[in-house]
Every structure is written in structure tokens, then in C-alpha cells.
Amino acid sequence: MAMRSAGLNSTPLATYRNVCQCSFAFNLTLKPALRIAFVPVAQVSEKTGSLILPNQKGIVTLGMQGKKDYQEKLFASFQLSERIPKDNFYRRLKGALDLDFLYPLTRGHYGNSGQKSIDPVVFFKLCLVGYLENIISDRHLIAHCSMRLDILYFIGYDIDEELPWHSTISRTRQLFPEAVFEEVFTKVLALCVEKGMVIGHTQAIDSAPVKANASMDTLELKVPGEELEEHLKKVRAISSMDREEPHRKSKKDRSDKGQRTVSANTNELEAVKGRNKKWAKDQDQRPGAGNKGSKYTSNKTHYSPTDPDARISVKPGKARKLNYLSQLSVDTAHHVITDIRAYHADGKDNQQLPDIVKRLGKRLWQQGLVFENCVADTGYSSGENYAFLENRNLRSFIPPHGTYKGGPDGFEYVRSHDHYLCPQGKVIPFTKVFNDHRTGTKKKEYRARKHVCVDCPLRSSCLGKSAQEKKFSVTYYRDQYERNIARVESPEGRYMKGKRQSTVEPVFGTLTQFMGLRKINTIGLAQANKVMHMSAIAYNLKKYLKFIEKRSKSGAGQLALSTLLKNALMLLFGALEKDLEPNPQC
Numbered sequence: 001m002a003m004r005s006a007g008l009n010s011t012p013l014a015t016y017r018n019v020c021q022c023s024f025a026f027n028l029t030l031k032p033a034l035r036i037a038f039v040p041v042a043q044v045s046e047k048t049g050s051l052i053l054p055n056q057k058g059i060v061t062l063g064m065q066g067k068k069d070y071q072e073k074l075f076a077s078f079q080l081s082e083r084i085p086k087d088n089f090y091r092r093l094k095g096a097l098d099l100d101f102l103y104p105l106t107r108g109h110y111g112n113s114g115q116k117s118i119d120p121v122v123f124f125k126l127c128l129v130g131y132l133e134n135i136i137s138d139r140h141l142i143a144h145c146s147m148r149l150d151i152l153y154f155i156g157y158d159i160d161e162e163l164p165w166h167s168t169i170s171r172t173r174q175l176f177p178e179a180v181f182e183e184v185f186t187k188v189l190a191l192c193v194e195k196g197m198v199i200g201h202t203q204a205i206d207s208a209p210v211k212a213n214a215s216m217d218t219l220e221l222k223v224p225g226e227e228l229e230e231h232l233k234k235v236r237a238i239s240s241m242d243r244e245e246p247h248r249k250s251k252k253d254r255s256d257k258g259q260r261t262v263s264a265n266t267n268e269l270e271a272v273k274g275r276n277k278k279w280a281k282d283q284d285q286r287p288g289a290g291n292k293g294s295k296y297t298s299n300k301t302h303y304s305p306t307d308p309d310a311r312i313s314v315k316p317g318k319a320r321k322l323n324y325l326s327q328l329s330v331d332t333a334h335h336v337i338t339d340i341r342a343y344h345a346d347g348k349d350n351q352q353l354p355d356i357v358k359r360l361g362k363r364l365w366q367q368g369l370v371f372e373n374c375v376a377d378t379g380y381s382s383g384e385n386y387a388f389l390e391n392r393n394l395r396s397f398i399p400p401h402g403t404y405k406g407g408p409d410g411f412e413y414v415r416s417h418d419h420y421l422c423p424q425g426k427v428i429p430f431t432k433v434f435n436d437h438r439t440g441t442k443k444k445e446y447r448a449r450k451h452v453c454v455d456c457p458l459r460s461s462c463l464g465k466s467a468q469e470k471k472f473s474v475t476y477y478r479d480q481y482e483r484n485i486a487r488v489e490s491p492e493g494r495y496m497k498g499k500r501q502s503t504v505e506p507v508f509g510t511l512t513q514f515m516g517l518r519k520i521n522t523i524g525l526a527q528a529n530k531v532m533h534m535s536a537i538a539y540n541l542k543k544y545l546k547f548i549e550k551r552s553k554s555g556a557g558q559l560a561l562s563t564l565l566k567n568a569l570m571l572l573f574g575a576l577e578k579d580l581e582p583n584p585q586c
């Protein structure tokens with residue numbers, strides 16, 4: 001029966017069927033529901049031969065155009081490994097990274113009863129994906145992984161398997177000690193060493209603050225054990241913003257008594273007070289002085305109850321924030337990270353250098369590498385550090401800090417007699433070694449007798465108003481300073497400076513911008529250390545895969561292997577020939 005639509009010269013159903021079957025190749029084997037919907041209303045344009053659908057606005061030209069029809073299948077024949085291309089990053093990573101050593105390493109951290117926990121290899125792989133994809137939230141990480149076939153393949157999950165709950169990731173991160181993360185880092189470094197990516201002799205060291213997971217708004221005042229009211233009166237006078245409660249009371253106070261108590265001595269507190277007064281005087285006159293966050297804060301007077309290990313620190317040109325300090329060492333050959341660690345952000349670089357060097361030297365030695373040159377910026381400069389490096393047979397390329405002076409201007413040092421000659425040619429002899437309590441450094445004192453300067457024409461400019469004799473102190477490590485300065489100013493030193501700038505600084509940039517180190521998403525120094533290690537592992541693995549890919553493309557690896565084989569064969573046959581040669585004595 002032909003069906004017609006009002007106001008249209010509709011084609012009878014029989015005609016439509018014919019047209020569809022012959023000229024338009026319309027697939028009538030589609031769903032019956034679709035066929036029924038089209039049949040009563042369709043007509044064919046005589047001019048163009050198109051199918052006209054009066055219930056729609058336009059003309060549908062069927063021709064060779066395809067139209068995907070989606071009907072969800074209940075059962076599908078699907079193999080995840082077939083869908084992942086051979087050159088996919090995660091597929092290659094899966095092939096290169098063997099984390100099976102984690103099973104015996106972490107066995108002791110699991111209980112004997114209760115629910116089965118997350119597979120340690122899956123946990124580490126999930127964490128790695130987070131840093132490789134620059135995702136710092138565990139919840140986002142799981143959502144992201146569940147949508148990516150290549151990541152599912154990498155972590156060993158099929159598409160219909162449920163991924164671990166996001167809070168399992170953070171709980172497992174807390175469960176495993178720092179040593180497990182360091183072990184994974186060392187294993188990945190060993191992979192890089194094996195491929196010849198790490199030379200070891202020159203290491204560039206640098207640091208950068210990484211934002212902690214705590215807000216400045218929740219800062220609380222530190223109080224002494226006794227005289228609480230007295231102390232609060234003193235410190236609250238510093239800034240008007242500290243008179244009341246914090247801007248935002250922290251939900252949970254994780255600090256212990258030691259962190260809530262003022263540890264600074266009277267002199268240090270006086271210094272803070274002086275700085276605060278100056279700051280308050282300048283600040284109170286500025287517009288917006290009463291705004292939220294407009295208060296002078298110091299680690300000596302404030303602490304964060306949210307994350308007591310986070311410290312207030314400031315970078316030139318940046319706002320004060322609660323941070324951790326990341327200390328990073330990079331091998332200058334292929335920019336592989338050889339060491340990373342989280343420190344309190346109020347520590348100084350030069351105080352942390354010995355710790356870094358000891359750890360770094362041990363790790364390189366374990367890999368069969370020799371550490372020779374230590375390259376760092378001025379922040380790591382100190383006489384103690386130069387002496388420490390020399391004692392370990394390491395050459396320092398660390399520019400001296402601005403306050404270093406080998407002695408007063410115009411005075412000449414005579415090493416053979418360990419004394420100075422003043423501009424008038426008078427001897428200023430060495431008198432004693434002492435510890436400067438202000439800077440905590442070892443110094444040497446040089447002092448002339450009164451009678452030496454009595455008739456000197458330069459007396460007023462040289463001694464000042466009240467001094468009767470010439471007296472000054474110089475660092476105990478003057479020789480080490482001078483040897484280091486000679487190295488820094490040599491052509492090799494200039495080359496090392498360039499190496500440092502082009503090595504460790506871009507690595508930090510990559511970690512903070514692309515490897516999830518823009519913020520620490522955990523609480524506490526130990527957790528921050530784990531986060532930093534994971535970020536460095538992700539970075540090294542990315543470098544490693546890039547390196548082996550480049551090598552296989554260029555054939556450098558094969559060349560090295562064939563040379564090695566050739567040398568081995570030559571050695572073998574050389575030895576054989578020697579054995580077969582007739583002995584003249586026989």
C-alpha cells in the first residue's frame with residue numbers, strides 16, 4: 001500500500017524501494033525501525049536524484065557517503081594489546097621497565113589478614129603515569145587512566161577491570177617507606193647507566209622551592225613554653241594582622257609541641273622584631289595593607305598547623321609561600337637525574353651540600369662511576385664546603401659568595417709566613433683561630449701591635465676613629481677559597497658554568513612544569529621526598545626511552561655492539577694464534 005504525506009508528491013513505497021535498491025544503493029538491511037520511519041515520507045528529486053525527507057530541513061544526498069550507525073554490543077571481541085601501537089610510549093615503557101623486584105622489597109609492609117591490597121607494581125606504575133601526565137591529584141589520575149587504553153595496558157588492566165580506588169594510592173604512598181622509592185629511583189638510574197647515558201665525573205647541583213600543600217592563611221604564632229601571655233603581647237605588636245586569630249583556622253593541627261614552640265634565641269627574635277617593625281612601617285602606609293595575607297611572617301615566629309614541615313620561604317620577585325626545598329643533582333652527559341631529595345625550605349644550600357655529595361658519591365660508586373667535579377652556584381659556597389670537597393678528592397666549581405674577601409683591600413697575603421703586608425709594607429701577623437658565633441664559621445685573626453701604626457700617614461683611613469691597632473679576621477679556609485676561585489675563573493670553569501646553566505636549570509623547569517612537581521600534594525617531609533623521587537623517576541624514564549629510540553634509529557647501539565664483538569673476537573683469535581705459534585725453544 002502506498003502511503004502519502006499531506007501536501008507532498010510522495011513516492012509510493014514500491015517506487016521508493018525500487019529506487020533505493022537500484023540507483024541509490026540505500027542499505028535496506030538497516031534496522032527495521034529506521035526503515036519504517038523513512039518509507040512513508042521519502043521522495044526522490046527528479047533533478048538531482050536525491051532522497052528528500054520532508055520532516056527534515058535539508059536534502060540528504062546518499063551517494064557514497066557513509067553513515068556510522070552505533071549500536072552498543074553486549075559482548076565484544078577485543079584484545080587490548082592489539083589496539084596499542086608498537087611505538088606507543090607506554091607500550092615501550094612496559095617493555096623496558098621491570099618492577100618485579102618490588103614484590104620481595106615491599107612484602108614486609110603488608111599485613112597477614114584483611115582485604116587484599118593494591119599490587120605494588122600497579123601502585124608504582126599508576127604513580128609514574130601521574131608524573132608522566134603531569135597530574136597531581138590521585139582522583140584525577142584514576143579518572144584519566146580509566147579513559148586511556150595505552151595506560152591500562154601499561155598498568156596491566158583490561159578495559160572492563162575496575163581500577164583501584166583513588167584513596168588507595170595515597171594510603172599506599174604513606175605505607176611504603178622512602179627507601180622503597182629511592183630503590184626504584186636507583187634501579188631506573190642503573191638502566192640509564194647501562195645504556196651509557198651517565199658518565200658520572202661531572203655533577204651539576206641546584207635547588208628550587210616547591211610549593212607545599214598548606215596555605216599561608218592558616219599560619220599560627222609560635223609560643224614559648226612559659227610566659228605565654230607575655231610573649232603573645234610582644235609578638236602580636238609586630239603586625240596588626242596577628243592580633244586576632246589566623247585568617248582561616250586550620251581544620252587539623254598536625255604540629256607537635258616542638259614545632260609550636262619558639263626555638264629562636266633572644267637575639268634572633270630581636271632581629272625578627274627589627275625587620276618586622278621596618279616592614280610594618282612601610283607596609284601600613286601602602287594601600288591594601290589590611291588585606292588578607294598582609295602580615296609579616298617568619299619561620300621563627302610562625303608555623304603551619306596543616307603541614308608543620310612546610311616552611312615559609314621566598315624567591316626574589318616571588319610572594320612568600322609555604323614551600324619545600326628540592327635539591328637536585330644532574331649528570332652533565334645526558335642530563336640524567338642522579339640524586340634528588342626534599343629538605344626544609346628554610347635551610348641554606350651550603351648547609352645541605354655535604355649531605356648531597358655523600359649520597360651522590362655513594363650512589364655513583366655503586367654504579368661503578370667516579371665522581372670528580374662538583375658544579376654548583378654561589379648558594380653552595382662556603383669555606384667548609386670547599387675543604388669538604390677537597391678532602392673527598394673532588395674539584396669544586398662553585399663561585400664564592402659576594403662577601404668573601406681574601407683580606408682587607410690593599411693588603412697582600414704572604415703564604416710562606418702566614419701574614420699580611422699592609423700598604424705601608426708593615427707586617428700584620430697571624431694571632432689566633434676562633435669560631436665566629438654570629439656566622440658559625442671558623443676564622444683566623446691577624447693583629448698588629450700598637451706601635452706599628454703610630455706614625456702611619458694612612459692611620460685615620462686604615463684604622464678608623466677609635467682603633468689603636470690594625471686587627472681583622474679572614475676565613476680559616478682562605479687557601480681552599482683561592483684554589484676554587486682559580487678553577488672557576490679558568491676556561492674550564494667558564495665551560496662548567498655554561499654546563500650548569502644548560503643542565504640542571506632546564507631539568508628543574510621540566511620537573512616543575514611538566515612532571516607534576518609544581519606542588520607537593522602530600523603532607524610532611526618524608527612524603528614530599530617520595531613525590532620528588534617519583535617525579536625524577538618519570539623524568540629519567542622518559543629520557544631513557546628517548547635515548548634508546550634515537551640510538552636504535554641511528555644504529556649507534558648496533559655499531560657499538562659490533563665493535564665490541566669485533567674486539568672480543570680479535571682478542572680471542574689473537575690469543576689462539578699466539579698459542580699456536582711454534583715455540584723456538586722447543
Ligand code: SF4
Binds near residue numbers: 425448457458462
Ligand atoms: S695604619 Fe697600620 S696597618 Fe694601616 S697602613 Fe698604616 S701601618 Fe699599615
